[in-house]
Amino acid sequence: MSLVAKLAPGSGAVTPQTEPPSKHPKKKCRQKDEHLSEEDLALKQLLEFYVERIQNPDPELQKSALQSMGQGIRPSASSMTSVPKPLKFLRPHYGTLKAFYETVPDSDFKKDLADVLSVLALTMSAEGERESLKYRLLGSGGDVGSWGHEYVRNLAGEIAQEYMNAEIEDFPFDDIMELVQQIVAILMKHNAEPEAVDLLMEVSSLKHMIYNQLQFEDLELLSGHVDNINFRRTCLYLTSAARYLAEPDDILPLDIAYATYLKFQEFANAFQIALFLGDTQVFFCCVPIFIPCGIPEKLLSQDVSGFDFELDDEICRNDDDRIHLQDIINNAKLSESYLTLARDMEVLEPKYLEDFHKVWTSIAWSCQACAGSSVDLAATFVNAFVHAGFHQDMLMTVPADSSSGGSSGNWVFKNKEHGKTSAVASLGVILLWDVDFGLAQIDKYIHSNDNYVIAGALLGVGLVSCNVFSCLDPARGILREYIGNGDSSIQIGAIMGLGIAYAGAKKEQLRKRLTHVLNDGEAPLDVIAFTAISLGLIYVGSSNEDVSQAIVDALMCRSESELGEPLTRLIALGHGLLYLGKKVQELLSHCAEHLDNGETHQGPAVLGIAMVAMAEELGLEMSIRSLEHLLQYGELNIRRAVPLALGLLCISNPKVNVVDILSRLSHDIDIEVVMAAIISMGLIGAGTNNARIVFMLRNLSSFYYRTDCLLFCVQIAQGLVHLGKGLLTLDPYHWDHFLLSPKALAGLVIVLHACLDMKAIILGKYHFVLYFLVLAMRPRMLTTVDENFEPLSVPVRVGRAVDVVGKAGQPKTITCFQNHRTPVLLEAGKRAELATEKYIPLTPILEGHVILMENPEYKGDN
Numbered sequence: 088m089s090l091v092a093k094l095a096p097g098s099g100a101v102t103p104q105t106e107p108p109s110k111h112p113k114k115k116c117r118q119k120d121e122h123l124s125e126e127d128l129a130l131k132q133l134l135e136f137y138v139e140r141i142q143n144p145d146p147e148l149q150k151s152a153l154q155s156m157g158q159g160i161r162p163s164a165s166s167m168t169s170v171p172k173p174l175k176f177l178r179p180h181y182g183t184l185k186a187f188y189e190t191v192p193d194s195d196f197k198k199d200l201a202d203v204l205s206v207l208a209l210t211m212s213a214e215g216e217r218e219s220l221k222y223r224l225l226g227s228g229g230d231v232g233s234w235g236h237e238y239v240r241n242l243a244g245e246i247a248q249e250y251m252n253a254e255i256e257d258f259p260f261d262d263i264m265e266l267v268q269q270i271v272a273i274l275m276k277h278n279a280e281p282e283a284v285d286l287l288m289e290v291s292s293l294k295h296m297i298y299n300q301l302q303f304e305d306l307e308l309l310s311g312h313v314d315n316i317n318f319r320r321t322c323l324y325l326t327s328a329a330r331y332l333a334e335p336d337d338i339l340p341l342d343i344a345y346a347t348y349l350k351f352q353e354f355a356n357a358f359q360i361a362l363f364l365g366d367t368q369v370f371f372c373c374v375p376i377f378i379p380c381g382i383p384e385k386l387l388s389q390d391v392s393g394f395d396f397e398l399d400d401e402i403c404r405n406d407d408d409r410i411h412l413q414d415i416i417n418n419a420k421l422s423e424s425y426l427t428l429a430r431d432m433e434v435l436e437p438k439y440l441e442d443f444h445k446v447w448t449s450i451a452w453s454c455q456a457c458a459g460s461s462v463d464l465a466a467t468f469v470n471a472f473v474h475a476g477f478h479q480d481m482l483m484t485v486p487a488d489s490s491s492g493g494s495s496g497n498w499v500f501k502n503k504e505h506g507k508t509s510a511v512a513s514l515g516v517i518l519l520w521d522v523d524f525g526l527a528q529i530d531k532y533i534h535s536n537d538n539y540v541i542a543g544a545l546l547g548v549g550l551v552s553c554n555v556f557s558c559l560d561p562a563r564g565i566l567r568e569y570i571g572n573g574d575s576s577i578q579i580g581a582i583m584g585l586g587i588a589y590a591g592a593k594k595e596q597l598r599k600r601l602t603h604v605l606n607d608g609e610a611p612l613d614v615i616a617f618t619a620i621s622l623g624l625i626y627v628g629s630s631n632e633d634v635s636q637a638i639v640d641a642l643m644c645r646s647e648s649e650l651g652e653p654l655t656r657l658i659a660l661g662h663g664l665l666y667l668g669k670k671v672q673e674l675l676s677h678c679a680e681h682l683d684n685g686e687t688h689q690g691p692a693v694l695g696i697a698m699v700a701m702a703e704e705l706g707l708e709m710s711i712r713s714l715e716h717l718l719q720y721g722e723l724n725i726r727r728a729v730p731l732a733l734g735l736l737c738i739s740n741p742k743v744n745v746v747d748i749l750s751r752l753s754h755d756i757d758i759e760v761v762m763a764a765i766i767s768m769g770l771i772g773a774g775t776n777n778a779r780i781v782f783m784l785r786n787l788s789s790f791y792y793r794t795d796c797l798l799f800c801v802q803i804a805q806g807l808v809h810l811g812k813g814l815l816t817l818d819p820y821h822w823d824h825f826l827l828s829p830k831a832l833a834g835l836v837i838v839l840h841a842c843l844d845m846k847a848i849i850l851g852k853y854h855f856v857l858y859f860l861v862l863a864m865r866p867r868m869l870t871t872v873d874e875n876f877e878p879l880s881v882p883v884r885v886g887r888a889v890d891v892v893g894k895a896g897q898p899k900t901i902t903c904f905q906n907h908r909t910p911v912l913l914e915a916g917k918r919a920e921l922a923t924e925k926y927i928p929l930t931p932i933l934e935g936h937v938i939l940m941e942n943p944e945y946k947g948d949n
Contacts, residue, residue: 131176134159138180142187146196153199160206161234174210181211201226206234209241220245224262231266232273239273242266243282247289264290275312278895280321283309284328288340309343310350318351320895326360326825327892330703338364355930359822415876417556421866422520424936425476425814427878428868428910434812437480438473440466461795462802464506467498468857469806471513475815475864476520483514484528499532504539505852508580511543512855515550519861525551526561533565542580545569546855549584553861554830562588563597570600578604579617583855586621590830590862593626598634601625605641612649613853615641616657620837623664624862628829630666638662653847656691660840664833690843693717693728694836697735702820702827707736711745718752727759731839734767738835739816739867740915741777750783762800762845769804770835774867775914776813784808796850803857814912816867817860823888823918823932834862869919870910871926871937879939880908881923888918 123131137159140152160173184204191197205222212218219241223231231239246263267290274283287309313321325340325347332340341360348357414420429435466482474480482498499510511532518525529551532544545566552562562584569581582601589597604610604618619638626634642650642658649655693714700710714729714736721729730752737745749771752764765787772780784805791797810817819831837859841848848856873879886904901918913919919933926939 127172130159130172134173134176135180138177138183141184141200150196150199153196153203157199157203160203174207177207178211181207195227198225198227202229202234206238209238215248217245217249220249223266228265231269236273236277236279239270240279240282243270243274243286246270247286250289271309272312275309275317275321278317278320280317281324281893283312284321284324284340288328288332310347313347313350315351318347319353320893322347322353322356323892326363353931359826362826413558417558418520418554419557420876421555422476424870425520425866425868426478428866428870429477429812429814431910432814432912434814435477437477437484438812439481440469461799463502464509464854465799465802465806467502467506467510467513468854469802471516471858472806473809473812474517475811475861476517477812478518478521478524480517483510483517499540499543505576505854507537507539508543508546508576509855509858511540512546512550512580512858515547516858516861518551519553519864520551520555522552522555522557522561526565538574538576541569542574542576543855545577545580546584546587546858549587550858550861552588553590554865556592563594567600570604575611575614578614582614582617582621583858586617586624587834587859587862590624590833591627593629593631597625598622598631602634602637605637608644612645612652613654615645616654616661619658619661620664621661623661624830624833624837627664627833628667635662635665638665653844654853656840656844657837660691660837664836667829667833667836689722689725690728691840693725693732694735694839694843697732698832698836701736701738703824710736715748718748723757726755727757727763728843730760730763730767731842734770735835735839737771738863739771739773739775739818741772741775741780745771746780746783753783753787758794758797759845761797763842765797765800765804766842766845769807770817772804772808773817774807774810774813774815776809780808781805796846799850800845807860811864811866814866814868815864816915817863818867818915819863821865821934823934825932828863831863831865834859866935867913868910868935869913869933869937870935871928871933871939874938874940876938878910879926880910881921881926881939882906882908883911883919883933884922885911885913885917885919888916 134156137152137156140148141156143149143152160171181204184200184207188197188200188204191200201222205219205226208216208218208222219238223242231242246267249263267286270286271283274280274286309321322344325344329337329340341364345357345360348354348360426435470480470482478484499507502510511529514529514532515525518528526548529544529547532540532547535541535544548562548565566581566584566588569577570585572578572581582604585597585601601618601622605615605622610618619641622634622638638658638661642655642662645655696710696713700706711733714732717725718729730749733745733748746768749764749768752760753768755761755764765784768780768784784801788798788801788805791801807817817831817835819828819835820826821828838857841853841856848854869883869885871879871881871883883906884901884904885907886901889898889900889902891898891900901920906922911919913934921928921933925942925945927942929938929940
């Protein structure tokens with residue numbers, strides 16, 4: 088809570104007490120004196136004596152009485168749980184002393200009197216007058232901390248109010264900044280870092296209004312008072328406060344935190360802030376600065392894993408180490424560590440679909456005669472999601488002589504047309520992150536005579552290369568040959584594969600090739616739509632003007648009839664991905680409009696609310712309430728988008744209240760709302776194996792077994808709940824919910840936008856759009872390795888994360904914890920910490936792959 092809020096009425100701050108006038112003031116005063124103890128009565132009489140002496144014409148008596156009064160006030164004002172007795176007894180004389188102050192000529196005595204009045208105003212000043220600050224500026228300017236911490240906090244609050252209400256032209260910046268420096272020093276010394284940061288932010292915000300630029304030097308005042316004890320608390324508050332500031336003011340606290348972390352050689356946290364700023368080029372430019380500081384190359388490789396970044400001699404001079412570290416940066420070891428986790432969790436063996444469908448399997452398969460294609464198609468997606476990254480399943484990787492009675496080829500050709508595309512592409516999900524082995528398995532389908540099979544193989548090439556980089560660029564070498572193919576399905580497979588394989592890579596060569604497709608006026612609409620999506624993925628969050636202009640030109644070249652097609656929304660979405668995280672609009676105002684023409688922009692506006700609010704817990708809870716209001720009062724097209732927004736808000740995080748809402752909507756009278764609710768149930772339970780959601784989906788499959796489209800959605804949702812057999816998550820946030828993966832969020836947003844018109848896209852011939860979810864798939868694990876990157880099992884505590892922002896000392900960061908040995912799975916809202924002092928982690932957040940170093944000061948468990 089900011090200082091202004093803390094000092095507001097009703098917040099617990101000390102405020103002046105006013106009493107109604109009495110008809111017999113002397114009698115009432117006499118009654119009050121009778122209730123005082125002898126000690127309090129003596130103190131009251133002594134203070135009244137000082138007040139009389141201060142008004143005495145003799146300067147010596149005035150000075151002596153004022154000094155004595157100040158000495159009596161100081162001890163009582165140091166700490167306040169209630170109004171101190173000296174201040175209470177002096178309350179009737181506050182007006183008298185103020186009036187006398189106006190008659191005193193300028194002198195040292197007048198300044199000392201102003202200091203005393205400033206302290207008295209702490210409890211006696213009228214609300215909003217800010218007399219404590221007024222008399223402090225008129226006083227002697229001595230040590231402000233000598234009057235106690237509560238007085239300092241009150242001054243800080245009045246300075247904040249003064250900055251909010253003052254006339255800019257007449258504001259005394261220099262005088263107040265001198266006082267601010269004193270207050271900040273005291274607050275930082277007494278573990279009140281949040282209040283010091285709040286005060287400096289208020290000072291900086293007003294100067295920003297005047298000079299129209301950020302004042303770095305104001306917050307930089309912290310650097311002189313930050314030490315190796317309080318710098319972590321200070322930086323934690325700065326980074327947390329940045330989330331609540333408008334652009335571009337949010338950059339300033341992050342810059343200060345970044346510089347502070349570098350000062351105290353907390354390189355891991357400095358790296359994460361650099362990544363949080365969203366400009367990877369700035370991050371990579373900073374690497375040469377970190378290396379001379381002695382930062383370990385292993386830490387660098389761990390923090391930049393997943394980025395298309397190449398090490399050079401300046402960073403790592405040893406050739407063998409450079410190759411090893413480059414593999415980590417390229418995520419080349421991700422598949423190996425994921426399979427090790429699956430082996431440790433004893434879930435490596437492939438599963439039959441019946442193991443997941445159970446109760447309703449007989450019902451579903453009994454419908455094959457009337458809806459065989461949709462059942463087989465759903466089985467393809469469920470099998471891919473359940474066995475994602477496991478290298479083996481019971482449909483696509485089964486040998487020809489297997490006892491299961493079939494082979495991968497049999498299952499592929501059991502599907503029809505575009506179903507073959509999704510079936511072959513599922514092999515890329517099953518072999519996820521293993522590029523060498525995966526491409527070898529997919530290669531045989533590329534040389535098929537069936538165009539749908541070729542399209543699926545090309546899409547599979549992109550899927551198997553997702554989030555894995557290689558200096559050889561095998562995906563680009565294979566896919567670029569098919570971009571200009573005459574068959575639209577093959578074109579879409581190649582283009583979509585490029586978008587998934589190189590999401591966020593910003594490859595200039597790919598931009599030129601795909602822009603050429605956009606400029607083709609004779610290209611089909613679906614090819615243009617997926618080209619725009621792929622360009623948006625490759626340049627996600629980059630605000631690239633060339634790509635933006637190319638997509639806008641492609642839209643303008645389309646006819647009126649084509650602009651009304653459902654796929655047109657994907658072209659606009661591709662343009663929006665370029666500015667992901669760059670622009671925030673008043674989305675609720677669009678949802679509040681009551682339109683009769685079924686405007687399509689309101690659905691994306693609802694999803695935009697979820698995208699803005701999913702970053703932090705408070706905004707998430709408030710957005711859930713807002714979405715419930717939209718369910719009650721919104722138009723039909725808004726109600727259809729609300730379940731999808733809830734799914735994005737709580738992705739892989741099955742909150743009880745959200746599950747209840749979706750369960751209710753799964754029986755809505757509108758079938759579009761029902762389908763959206765069912766898909767969202769799968770999204771919020773993705774990778775969790777949540778028993779409650781599984782039970783609900785089984786009941787829904789029995790309820791909707793005669794409706795093909797709803798049964799398909801139920802099966803897809805069930806496959807998502809068992810994503811990676813419970814080892815994967817779709818949450819785009821990582822590093823303790825601090826960093827966002829733009830390409831992961833982009834993959835989720837593409838699927839949700841397609842679900843806004845599910846009948847035309849997902850339930851049509853473009854069901855393979857669901858594979859964009861692969862961009863968000865990542866293991867929800869904690870794996871520890873030694874300095875040689877060999878697996879190292881250590882004890883850890885895993886518990887519910889506790890928000891320690893603004894708390895003094897070293898509070899516990901987790902609660903309700905359990906002891907485990909790595910590797911372990913981390914659920915949403917959970918946090919891990921080492922349970923031994925034998926090792927030191929290179930990163931403060933234990934998540935994903937963590938490198939441990941031996942503690943040289945460790946002397947044994949005893």
